[in-house]
Structure formats: structure tokens, C-alpha cells
Amino acid sequence: MIEGIISCMDTLSTNFSLDQIAEYRQSAQSRYQEQQIQTELLRKKAWDIAKQAAQLLRTRFHAARVVVFGSLIHEGCFTRWSDVDLAAWGIPSQDTFRALGAVMDLSDEVEINLVDVNTCRSSLLEVIEKEGIDL
DSSP states (O other), X not given: OHHHHHHHHHHHHHHSOHHHHHHHHXXXXXXXXXXXXXXXXXXXXXXXHHHHHHHHHHHHHOOSEEEEESGGGSTTTOOTTOOEEEEEESOOGXXXXXXXXXXXXXXXXXXXXXXXXXXXXXXXXXXXXXXXEEO
């Protein structure tokens, strides 16, 4: 295994000059920094969407409590593939699917998941209660 890595490195060093390798590293670092900026902008937008969803759930579906949990609340865990995880209390069971559809329609950029606290697993509810942030 290590011999293969050394062989690959030898091939790279013979096929590319030090300047080319340095240019590649600089380019890769620039792309990474731009991705970090874009991810942070998306994270801020996700927070805004979560707050909009909480307001919508309270006013239109009479939610008594709305909590955000998951990657959005943990620094450094939100990625461009992350979604917004919400849990709501007090939504009448007959309105659950309409509420889910309404929050999903808030954004095309960030997926929103709404957990029905009346039917979710107790282990998930424990995590929500312990780590979630009220909106």
C-alpha cells in the first residue's frame, strides 16, 4: 500500500513542476475558501428560513412551540447538503401534512424537515428536548 502511494507521489513529482504544484495548491485553497463562504451564507439563509417556518407554524397551524435541532445548531456541522430540522408541538393531527407542505414550500435552496413530536421515536424526542433551540 505505502509503495503505491510513494510511486504515485514520484509520478506526480516527475510530471509536474514545483510551480505547477504550488499553483494547484493555491487554486485548491481558493476554492475551499469560497466554498466555506458560500456554506456560511447558506447557513444564515437556513436560520432565516427556520425562523420564517416557526412563525408560519405558530400563526397558521397554532403551534405552541417550535424547535430547531440538528446540524444547523451545531457550529461547523452545517454543509451545503444539510437541511433544516424542526420539531413542533401543538399542531392538530389533521393539519400535520399541510403544515409540512407549507414549510417545505418556503425554500427551494434548503430542505426543511418537520418532526411530529406526537409520533416520533422517544430517542429522537430526547435529542430534540436536550439539544434543540426554541424559535
